[in-house]
Amino acid sequence: MAVINRLTPDTTGKIAAGEVIERPANAVKELIENSIDASARRISVEVMSGGKDLIRVSDDGIGISSEQLPLAVENFATSKITRIEDISRIMTLGFRGEALASIKSVSRLSVSSRSIDEDIGREMKWAGGKLLHDGPVARTQGTEILAEDLFFNVPARKKFLSSDQAELRKITAYIQSLSLAVPDIAFLLKSNGKDVLSYPASSMDERVEVIFGSGTFPNLKRFDDDDGRIRIHGYTSMPGLTRGNRTMQFLFVNRRIIKDRTVSHAIRQAYQSIIPSDRFPLIALFIEISPDRIDVNVHPSKAEIRFDNEREIHSRISSVLRETVGGKTVSFRDKVESVYRTIFPGGENWEKKATGNLDGKDYSSQQHDPGVESTEHRSDWLFQKSPQPLFEASDGDEPASGSGRLYWQLHQSFIFIQIRGGMVIIDQHAAHERILYDKVKNNLSGEKSAVQALLFPATLELSAEEYDNFETLSDTLPSIGFEVEPFGARSVIVRGIPAGVRNWNDGRLLQDILSEKGLGKSSREMLMKSYACRASVKAGDKLSVEEMESLTDQLFATEFPFTCPHGRPTMLRVDMADLERRFQRTVKGE
Amino acid sequence: MKIIVPLGELNKKMNAVSAVVPGKTTMPILSMALITADDSGISFSATDLDISVSTRVNGEVEETGKIAVPAKKVAEIVKSLPGGDVAIGAEGEILTIKCGRSKFSVNGRSPEDFPKLPKQDSKTEFTIDSGFLGKMIQKTIYAVSTDLTRPALCGVKWEADRGGILMVSTDGHRLAKVEAKLSLGDIQKSEVIVPPKALSTFKAFAEKAEMIKVSIGDNSISFEMTDVSIYSRLLEGPFPNYQKVIPVKNEKELLVSKDLLSAATKRVSILSDALTHQVIFSVSKDKLTLHVTTQDLGEAREELEATYSEDEMEIGYNAAYVLDILRTMEGDDIAFHLDKPDNAGMVMPVDQGGDLKHLCIVMPLRIN
Numbered sequence: 001m002a003v004i005n006r007l008t009p010d011t012t013g014k015i016a017a018g019e020v021i022e023r024p025a026n027a028v029k030e031l032i033e034n035s036i037d038a039s040a041r042r043i044s045v046e047v048m049s050g051g052k053d054l055i056r057v058s059d060d061g062i063g064i065s066s067e068q069l070p071l072a073v074e075n076f077a078t079s080k081i082t083r084i085e086d087i088s089r090i091m092t093l094g095f096r097g098e099a100l101a102s103i104k105s106v107s108r109l110s111v112s113s114r115s116i117d118e119d120i121g122r123e124m125k126w127a128g129g130k131l132l133h134d135g136p137v138a139r140t141q142g143t144e145i146l147a148e149d150l151f152f153n154v155p156a157r158k159k160f161l162s163s164d165q166a167e168l169r170k171i172t173a174y175i176q177s178l179s180l181a182v183p184d185i186a187f188l189l190k191s192n193g194k195d196v197l198s199y200p201a202s203s204m205d206e207r208v209e210v211i212f213g214s215g216t217f218p219n220l221k222r223f224d225d226d227d228g229r230i231r232i233h234g235y236t237s238m239p240g241l242t243r244g245n246r247t248m249q250f251l252f253v254n255r256r257i258i259k260d261r262t263v264s265h266a267i268r269q270a271y272q273s274i275i276p277s278d279r280f281p282l283i284a285l286f287i288e289i290s291p292d293r294i295d296v297n298v299h300p301s302k303a304e305i306r307f308d309n310e311r312e313i314h315s316r317i318s319s320v321l322r323e324t325v326g327g328k329t330v331s332f333r334d335k336v337e338s339v340y341r342t343i344f345p346g347g348e349n350w351e352k353k354a355t356g357n358l359d360g361k362d363y364s365s366q367q368h369d370p371g372v373e374s375t376e377h378r379s380d381w382l383f384q385k386s387p388q389p390l391f392e393a394s395d396g397d398e399p400a401s402g403s404g405r406l407y408w409q410l411h412q413s414f415i416f417i418q419i420r421g422g423m424v425i426i427d428q429h430a431a432h433e434r435i436l437y438d439k440v441k442n443n444l445s446g447e448k449s450a451v452q453a454l455l456f457p458a459t460l461e462l463s464a465e466e467y468d469n470f471e472t473l474s475d476t477l478p479s480i481g482f483e484v485e486p487f488g489a490r491s492v493i494v495r496g497i498p499a500g501v502r503n504w505n506d507g508r509l510l511q512d513i514l515s516e517k518g519l520g521k522s523s524r525e526m527l528m529k530s531y532a533c534r535a536s537v538k539a540g541d542k543l544s545v546e547e548m549e550s551l552t553d554q555l556f557a558t559e560f561p562f563t564c565p566h567g568r569p570t571m572l573r574v575d576m577a578d579l580e581r582r583f584q585r586t587v588k589g590e
Numbered sequence: 591m592k593i594i595v596p597l598g599e600l601n602k603k604m605n606a607v608s609a610v611v612p613g614k615t616t617m618p619i620l621s622m623a624l625i626t627a628d629d630s631g632i633s634f635s636a637t638d639l640d641i642s643v644s645t646r647v648n649g650e651v652e653e654t655g656k657i658a659v660p661a662k663k664v665a666e667i668v669k670s671l672p673g674g675d676v677a678i679g680a681e682g683e684i685l686t687i688k689c690g691r692s693k694f695s696v697n698g699r700s701p702e703d704f705p706k707l708p709k710q711d712s713k714t715e716f717t718i719d720s721g722f723l724g725k726m727i728q729k730t731i732y733a734v735s736t737d738l739t740r741p742a743l744c745g746v747k748w749e750a751d752r753g754g755i756l757m758v759s760t761d762g763h764r765l766a767k768v769e770a771k772l773s774l775g776d777i778q779k780s781e782v783i784v785p786p787k788a789l790s791t792f793k794a795f796a797e798k799a800e801m802i803k804v805s806i807g808d809n810s811i812s813f814e815m816t817d818v819s820i821y822s823r824l825l826e827g828p829f830p831n832y833q834k835v836i837p838v839k840n841e842k843e844l845l846v847s848k849d850l851l852s853a854a855t856k857r858v859s860i861l862s863d864a865l866t867h868q869v870i871f872s873v874s875k876d877k878l879t880l881h882v883t884t885q886d887l888g889e890a891r892e893e894l895e896a897t898y899s900e901d902e903m904e905i906g907y908n909a910a911y912v913l914d915i916l917r918t919m920e921g922d923d924i925a926f927h928l929d930k931p932d933n934a935g936m937v938m939p940v941d942q943g944g945d946l947k948h949l950c951i952v953m954p955l956r957i958n
Contacts (some may be wrong), residue, residue, distance in 0.1 A: 070789040128758050439865065446709070447885065450866040453953040455762050455934065478958055499908065499955050500865030504762075554864050557886070 013546055024051025024150055024169035028284065030099035031145050032175070035059035036182055038143065044188040045175065050167030051150065052158075058144035063115035066122040066136075073100045073111065073126070100145070106157070106562055107150045113143040128153040141249045172196055173247075174257075176211055180284050181255040183207035190487040208235050208284060212248070216241065216282065225320040230293075232316055234285040236324055239271070239563055242279035250284045254296060256304045263287075266314040270321035272525070273437060274560050276567030278380045281325075286315065325560075408549035413539035415548045422575040427521075428543060430564035431555045432536035437565040440480050440528045449481040450499035458494045458507040460489055466514040467492075473514075476527060482510060501535050529565050591655025591680040593627045595647055597668070597689065600676050603647045604668050606795065606818065607636040608661040610643045610935055623661035624704045625678070625685075627651045635707060636661055641788055642707050642821045643795070656701035659685045667694055698710040708821060711807035714750060718804060720796040720815065726757050727789045729768045729918045729948055734786050736759035742783055745825040747832070750806065751779035753927050754945075758832050764911050765832060765951040766918070772945055780806045786820030795820065835907045838950060840927035842900035846878050848924045848939075850894055852916040858882045858890040859909035867909040874902040875930070905931045906955040915950045932956060 021027050028045060035043045038061030048054035055354045057133040064072050103109055104126050112134075114121030125133035139382050161167060179187045179199050186201040199210055209217040212235075224233035249267070251258050263285065271281050295306040342540045408416045415426040443449040462470060465491045470477075477484055481498030497504050516530045537543065543551065555561045555570060564570050594958040607623045615621060615638070624635040632651060639883035657680035667687055668676070677688040680698070687694040727746070735743035740762075749756040752774055757768040788811065794803070795818045805816040840947045859869055862882045872879040878896040883889045905928065913936050916924070923940040 392685075435865075442885075448957045450863070450868050450906070451956040451958055452763055453932065453934075453956060455760060455765060455951065455953050456830050481958060496956065499868065500863075503737075505737060508739060550864060557864075 010345075021099075021106060021150075022157075023170065024055055025168050025174050027055055027103050027107075027147055027150065028057065028171050029174055029178070031055070031057035031147075032178060034099060034145075035061055035143070036178075036185065038062050040142065040185060042186040042188075044190070045171070046190045047168065047171060047302055047510070048192055049160075050164035050191075050266045051171055052161060052164065052167065053148065053150075055147045055150065056144065058142065060142040063118075063121070063141050063143050064111075064113040065115040065118060066120075069111060069122045069124060070134075073104045073109070073124070089401050103145075103147050103150075106154050107147040107152065109148075110146040111143070112137050112139060112146075114139050114141050116141055123517045148586070177250045177257050180207060180250050181252045181257070181286065207308050211250075211284075212282060218568070220282065223320050223324040224396055225316060229290065230313070230316065231288040232285070232320055234283060234287075234311075236285070236321055237282040239274045239281075239325060239560065239567075241490060242275045242281055244279060246280050248282040249280060250582050251287075251291065252285065253287045253289060253296075254291065255286075256296065256305070259303045260305055262307065262310045262314050263317060266317035267321060269314075270318045270325065273529075273565040274325060274563055279567065283321075283508055285317070287317075351440070407552070409543055409548060411539075412542045415552065417548075417552065419573075422573060422578070424573050426552060426555070426571045427564075427569070428537050428541070428548075428551065429539055430568055430570040431551055433532045433552070433566075434558050434561065434570055435554045436536050437528055437532035438560075440531055443481065444476065444480050444524060444528065449479060449484055451481045451496035452499040452501075453496045454494065459491055460494065460511055461556060462511065462514060464490065466511065469514045469516070473527060476524060480527070480531060484510070498535070499510060502537060503535060532565055591625070591627050591657060592653035593632050593651050593678050594675050595632065595649035595678065597671055597673055597676050599648050600678075601665075601668050601671075602643050603634050603817075604661070604665045606645055607634045607643055608665040609794070610636045610638060610641055610791065611661040612638040612955060619658065619699060619703050619705065621660060621662065622658040622699055622704060624656065624658050624701060625680070626656045626701075628654045629807070636702075637676075637705055637707065639705065640785065640789055640799045640823050643791065643818060644707065645795075645818045646816075653679075655680050657683070657685055658699040658701055658704045659696060660698070664696060667696070677709050692863075708810065710736070710805055710812055710821070711810060712805035712812075713804040713808065714777045714780040716750065716777055716804055717801045717881050718755070718772075718774070719799065720802045721799045723804070724796050724944070725804070726755070726768050726770060726794050727793055730757045730759040730766045731786050731789050732914045732918065733759040733761055733766040733950075734765055741825055742827045742829045745783040745785045746789060747781065747783050747829045748806070748811075749779070749781045750774060750777065752777055758829075760830070760832060760951075763908070763953050765835065766915075767832070767836075767949050767951075769947040770945050771947075781829075782806055782811060783825040783827055784811055785825050788820065789824075792820055813938045821900075835934065837927070837929060837934050837936050838951070840933075842873075843898070844873055844878060844926040844928060844930040845897035845923055845940060846894055846926070848916055848919055848922060851878070852913060853922070854880050854892040854894055855909050855912050856927065858892050859913075861888050861890045862909055863887075866955060868906050868957070869909040869912065870904055871902070872902070873898050873900075875899060900928075903928070903931050905935065906957055907935070907952055908955050911952050915952065919948065919950075920946070 016233060021030070024047065027373075027448060028047070028051060032043055032045065035057060038059060040059035040061035043057065043059045046054070046056040071574035100109075100111070105128065108125070108127045110123065110125040112121055112123035114137075121137045121139045123135060123137040124131065137246065162170075175187055175189055179185070183204045183206065184201050185427070187197065187199045189196040189198070199207065202210070210219065212220060216237075219238050220235040221238060221588070222233075222235055225231070226233070249264075251260065251263050253260075267281065267285070275281065289307070293308045295308075372574070406417065409428075410416055410425075413428060415428055415431075417424045417426065470484070470486075470492060474484070481496065481501075482494065483496030484492050484494050494507060494510060501509065503509055512534050513527065513530045516526065537551075564568060604623070611621055620638055622636075626633045626635070628651070632647040632649050633644050634647055635642065637643070658675040664685070664687070671687075671689045671692060674690055677686075679686045679688075683698050683700055685694075685696040685698045686762055687696065730746045734745060737743060743759075743761060746757050746759040749758075749942065754771040755774065756767070756769045758765065760766070784913065792813045796813075796815060798816075800816060805812045805814070809824055810821060811824055812819060855869060855958070858880045859882060861884055862868055863884050868882070870881050870883075872881065873896070876896055876898055878894045878898070879889040880889065881889070919937070919939045920943050921941040923938040925938050925940050927938070929935075931954060934951050934953050937952065939948055942948065
């Protein structure tokens, strides 16, 4: 029969250590955090065999005074808090007082330190928690911690460590992330005697550039939202720059690296419809918040955190990012405008271009008045700058109305537009999807929708599933512009449709939307995307010159003209220089 | 075959038939025009299988015969010739064109390959003034639908009987109807749906005022002018019951100058939404105010004098629809017959003039 024994302090120490120190990277993390809390200006880390054989962290911080050194390695001994209430005020990274004690219990540990107030330091050594050496040492100010043979006395743990390379990668990744929060601290990492990384003390911009790479840096955008209580700032990538995973997402609260669902979700939402749903933006995000509004003592690794007002944090992150990457910020509009101007050189308020020509499908005028005035006018100012049109007027093979020179449709799918220095190719479906998506989104967020009343109301007979979806969405459909009412068993009658919709197809459009699988659940976003996709022009739809022109103008008036709601690009730009290179012409035009 | 045709005549007629030739086709023979020279004269024909056009050509027949020729190429050659008479000959499947010192030999096809021009299955025939018919077409053709899922709406419905002819078209958002009381003789009543391409082709060829013969069969319609005859297939119905959507209780009458309203609508719609073209009509005592407010773009407003003495209200319309109506209405003033802002508006010219009765219905563009 098993006997219940009180565990020895040695055993409990090892068990507890397991929670904090799972692998070498955790030890490095704890030690670096201590150094940062000790106001170090320079932290160097040295590891052997991925930290399994040796971890040495030395700093030039305030040091530990001789008399306090023994205390520093005791369990729950810390300089950072004295009472439990202090936890709600901590600005330091550490506070639990577990780190050194944990490392001590699972390794051969030496600590040597000289405090700022003393002339001589003190050095102590332990093996598996047992004191082996204690004496004075001559050294510079600061602290050096050396942990050798990690887990030498916990073989079970040691067995589960990864390869040296993998452990080193974890350490490197950790130092990279953490160093973002403290750009004014220099970091050096050596592995088996070789430099792995070396960051000089620098400005935030410089540190971000080092971590993200100088090629990437220009595509990051700074953001800062500070209301005096909560500051949310950092750097985030423009829509064209994404990753297939979250490895380049660095999240900090009060300089602490965190993992948080609320924050991740807010980022995701900000980029929704701008980038593909399986891609992730690159971001360094810093939240500075009064410590009493967060709880960091959720888990020993301190990576989890609770905010007292998650919702506020979520909406602030989401909106500051949204503004930064698109929409309302002046700079992005400027960028869109500059692209627009390259495509359509000419004066006037560019946004006005987005509207204007009334291209009702007037059969008789298309047939008999081919020289529609607006097109002629447009072609004049466009060609002033480009004397040699790439696409000559078609010789009657394509009896398109208008000039046929500026906009050219390839296989009734792509719109080619000559611009100065090259051409732009627009995917007509993706472009129209973006236009409709933006429109519907505005409708759902309160902007009024225009409803074209039908002269002959359409009756649709729905399947059970479609009818379920109709019922789920019956409050939402009107805000897009559908006027639908139940009409007997599983039938609905449509009296009005969104104005300007191209392919109502006598009701098939609505039926297709309602038959979308899983529409009921995340109905709004799904509905928006489904509507945008189904109501937009398809590959294979022939467009008149006026329609191509109007589509292009409307695209540039949207919030994110460069991607469709699924995150795919709407347009490509091909420069003459590219073409010349591909035809192996020299730059001088041989 | 050997014929001689003055260049001007040749150019005009060749151009005319090549307009019907489809731009792209999987049947190469359809890109051909058929030249026929027989005892009754010279004719050129072309078809895209839906529409066929044949035109009589003034010229001299020296030797009868037939050949199918590539229409666009021949039209291009003829267009480039310097002047004078053109001698056209055929030897087997080779077409020769001689004019001055130029000579072309063009590979043609056997006339046997050319699709047989369909036989008219005429049930109803009448003659009508081409200009008058053109006017009726102009007032209805614009409102046809382009939604191919309802093919019947993609054409203009004709109803002809001894008392006159009626044309109506609708795309589900608006409707145009024109009715002419005239004696068409003792004919059988017929109701058909005519594709707009047939009507626009007719309009393109009907350049002089003359009496033309219209023949309507079960599946086809034809227009016979002096020089040209056009034959077209009809669309299949049923056409929706348009009579039940023509409002009967629209008792609020608004009278306004057509030209002023048209100019004002064009002006304010400059700032209308690119997708919806919405313009709001506000009616009040003897006043019509047009206004447009588009987010991110701006506002436009214009007041017009009008005659109105009913309740004040606001109705939204698609400016393009309104402009289409105004463009096709006769006379100086037009009358809007209104009901509630959510209901269909009916528009008519104040002075219908002559034997035509024209009305349009436009559904409002509401803002939710």
